[in-house]
Amino acid sequence: MPRLVLEARRIASNVQHGLHGRRRSGMGENFWQYRRFVDGEPAARVDWRRSARDDHLYVREREWEAAHTVWIWPDLSASMSYATHKLPPKRERALVIAFALADLLVKGGERVGVPELMRPSANRRIVERMAEAVILAPELPASLPPAFGPSPMSEIVLLGDFWSPAAEIAARIHDLAASGAHGHVVQIVDPSEETFPFSGRIEFEEPEGGGRLTVGRAESWRAEYDLKLVEHRARIRAAAQRAGWTFLVHRTDRPASDLLLALHMRMGAGGTGAAPGFAHGARTEAAE
Incomplete structure (x- = not known):
C-alpha cells in the first residue's frame, strides 16, 4: 500500500500541471x-x-x-488480482487511480468519500485516509459497488473490471443514478481479457465463484469471445448513457496518467464530449 500511495501522488503531481481547480x-x-x-x-x-x-x-x-461530493469506488474483489506479462494487477491500477484522483480533487477544494468505507472529506491527507480505510475494510469486497444514497449534487466514479452479468451492472448504475447524481464507469482490464491470446489446452478458473473450465483448443473460442465482449460493453455503455453517465475502458498496459487525465477532464466537462489524452488500445476502439 505505501508503494501505491507514492505512485498515486507522483501521477497526480504530473497530471496536475495545467489543470484548473474545481473549488466549490x-x-x-x-x-x-x-x-x-x-x-x-x-x-x-x-x-x-x-x-x-x-x-x-x-x-x-x-x-x-x-455541496458537491465525489464518491470514488475501487473494485477490490478477487477478480481484480488478475495480471499477465508482468503488468500490474487490476486492483493496483484501480487503487492508484482512486488515490491520485482523490488527491487532485481535494487540492481543487472538493470533498471525496469511499462508499461504506470513508465519509466525504477534504483533508489534505486524503490519500493516506483512503488507504487506511481500504486496509481496515471489515468485509470481503464485492464485485459491484454498494447501494447507497448519494445526493443529487454528487459525482460518482466506479473503477472495476465489471465482468459481472451486464444486467446486474445496469441495475446498480440505475440505482446509484436515481437521486440525480452524475457518474463515470471505468472498466479496468488486463490486455489478455481483450485480445484472448490463449491457444491449445487451457484450464480457465473463475476467481470468485471457483468454477473451472478446460478447453481443448482455446483459440477456437476467440471469435465468439470477441462478440461477447462487444455485446457486454455495449450493454454497460447503454446503461451508463441512459443515466447520463460516461463509460471508459482502460487497459493496464497503458499509463495510469492517461486514464487520470481523461477522467478528470470528463468530470470537469460534466461528462460531455470526448476526453483528449485518453488512449484506447486498437481492440478497445473496435469493441466500442
Missing part, C-alpha cells in the same frame, strides 16, 4: 435541507420526526452533503 462552497456541518429518502440508504439516516409529518421518508442533509 458548502463545507459546513449546519443543517441544509430535507430530501426524500432513497432506496438503499441506511435506515439510520432517516429523520423520523420530519417523516412523521408526511407519507414519505426524509433525510436531514447538512451543508457538506448538499
Whole structure:
C-alpha cells in the first residue's frame, strides 16, 4: 500500500500541471435541507420526526452533503488480482487511480468519500485516509459497488473490471443514478481479457465463484469471445448513457496518467464530449 500511495501522488503531481481547480462552497456541518429518502440508504439516516409529518421518508442533509461530493469506488474483489506479462494487477491500477484522483480533487477544494468505507472529506491527507480505510475494510469486497444514497449534487466514479452479468451492472448504475447524481464507469482490464491470446489446452478458473473450465483448443473460442465482449460493453455503455453517465475502458498496459487525465477532464466537462489524452488500445476502439 505505501508503494501505491507514492505512485498515486507522483501521477497526480504530473497530471496536475495545467489543470484548473474545481473549488466549490458548502463545507459546513449546519443543517441544509430535507430530501426524500432513497432506496438503499441506511435506515439510520432517516429523520423520523420530519417523516412523521408526511407519507414519505426524509433525510436531514447538512451543508457538506448538499455541496458537491465525489464518491470514488475501487473494485477490490478477487477478480481484480488478475495480471499477465508482468503488468500490474487490476486492483493496483484501480487503487492508484482512486488515490491520485482523490488527491487532485481535494487540492481543487472538493470533498471525496469511499462508499461504506470513508465519509466525504477534504483533508489534505486524503490519500493516506483512503488507504487506511481500504486496509481496515471489515468485509470481503464485492464485485459491484454498494447501494447507497448519494445526493443529487454528487459525482460518482466506479473503477472495476465489471465482468459481472451486464444486467446486474445496469441495475446498480440505475440505482446509484436515481437521486440525480452524475457518474463515470471505468472498466479496468488486463490486455489478455481483450485480445484472448490463449491457444491449445487451457484450464480457465473463475476467481470468485471457483468454477473451472478446460478447453481443448482455446483459440477456437476467440471469435465468439470477441462478440461477447462487444455485446457486454455495449450493454454497460447503454446503461451508463441512459443515466447520463460516461463509460471508459482502460487497459493496464497503458499509463495510469492517461486514464487520470481523461477522467478528470470528463468530470470537469460534466461528462460531455470526448476526453483528449485518453488512449484506447486498437481492440478497445473496435469493441466500442
